């Protein structure tokens with residue numbers, strides 16, 4: 153199993169190109185199931201989750217052609233996928249494929265909308281909470297599907313097709329909004345989604361669906377209106393840049409000190425995180441190419457932050473911020489409001505000498521001047537990268553084990569960081 157070895161203490165200086173967003177690429181690939189014509193996606197990141205979803209779509213009979221092995225006009229330019237779901241030969245998504253990744257469950261929406269049936273295993277994904285799918289089921293039921301759970305599978309049937317409906321989510325859910333949106337595009341009549349998630353990845357998917365002939369209004373706001381159409385057609389779409397990857401590298405620079413240009417990052421996608429970094433003492437500036445992050449000389453200041461749905465501070469940056477606050481000059485508080493079990497990095501950060509105590513959903517971090525490198529084990533995707541950030545700043549050697557979590561969501565992380573002066577390498581046993 154691969155590991156990452158880091159010798160900490162170097163400042164980061166240079167340029168990091170931001171890849172396409174995992175959390176947009178996955179639903180965009182799934183949206184290809186809605187049409188028999190080809191959907192072309194540019195800037196798709198090369199990630200384990202993308203490869204796994206290719207296998208899942210392949211199992212439904214989808215043909216995927218990948219172009220883009222040649223170097224593009226900028227470093228780390230993503231691949232271009234030509235996805236053709238002309239013939240869906242199987243409407244079952246089996247446990248062996250779906251259990252590894254949360255987003256793969258979302259195939260249920262286009263399958264039931266277009267094929268009027270689907271049988272999809274309950275999902276897996278990062279172990280950061282119970283992560284139920286009751287609201288996704290509620291949304292599909294409102295649209296007229298009949299759903300049962302049998303042997304770990306959700307079986308959905310809509311013999312006469314889906315019908316437009318009013319769907320009001322009792323809490324903001326990204327997965328629920330993706331599923332409702334995709335399913336409603338092919339429903340008869342109008343669907344109104346209230347308390348919808350406003351995450352940029354939802355807007356990106358809605359933009360792509362509209363290019364495919366859908367009629368979606370209000371994506372990016374809490375009220376989305378979808379006028380169903382009979383058919384969708386092919387289109388070409390570029391995956392938006394990964395705001396979580398950009399925020400992660402910004403926190404790494406704030407932690408180690410230095411000066412890094414995040415090329416291709418879009419500040420409006422992570423304003424709350426940039427505000428927190430500024431409070432913490434990082435210098436953030438926006439330019440034509442993206443975002444520049446620096447910290448030279450000044451110490452790291454403590455902050456008080458709660459995670460929240462977009463445009464609030466993202467839960468997917470909570471672990472990385474906690475690593476940064478481990479070296480702040482004072483006491484910080486971070487409250488996790490989205491997932492009930494997303495503090496599994498706390499005990500691993502303690503191995504570096506971080507002083508963190510937990511009280512319910514709030515972590516109090518008493519900053520320390522120096523962390524020391526240690527062997528650590530990543531437990532989920534963003535937790536893993538928080539350990540990398542701590543290792544970059546810590547004195548001495550850090551070995552991050554179980555990095556397959558990292559490979560789900562960070563494209564060529566060790567290459568990007570070593571190009572900025574970090575001493576970091578992958579060890580393949």
Ligand SMILES: CC(=O)N[C@H]1[C@@H](OP(=O)(O)OP(=O)(O)OC[C@H]2O[C@@H](n3ccc(=O)[nH]c3=O)[C@H](O)[C@@H]2O)O[C@H](CO)[C@@H](O)[C@@H]1O
Pocket residue numbers: 175178254255281282283284285286287288289323324325326327328349467468490491492
């Ligand atoms: C692949 C992808 O895009 N993953 C992201 C997505 O996850 P995901 O889409 O799973 O997250 P949701 O927004 O759906 O979950 C938010 C909250 O709603 C709860 N909930 C959700 C669905 C449901 O049926 N019932 C229910 O109670 C969840 O347990 C959680 O407490 O959004 C999260 C919140 O921004 C991010 O951390 C994940 O990186």
Ligand SMILES: C=C(OP(=O)(O)O)C(=O)O
Pocket residue numbers: 175253254255276277278280468533534561
């Ligand atoms: C939690 C994440 O992914 P998933 O929803 O696929 O588990 C994530 O991207 O941080």
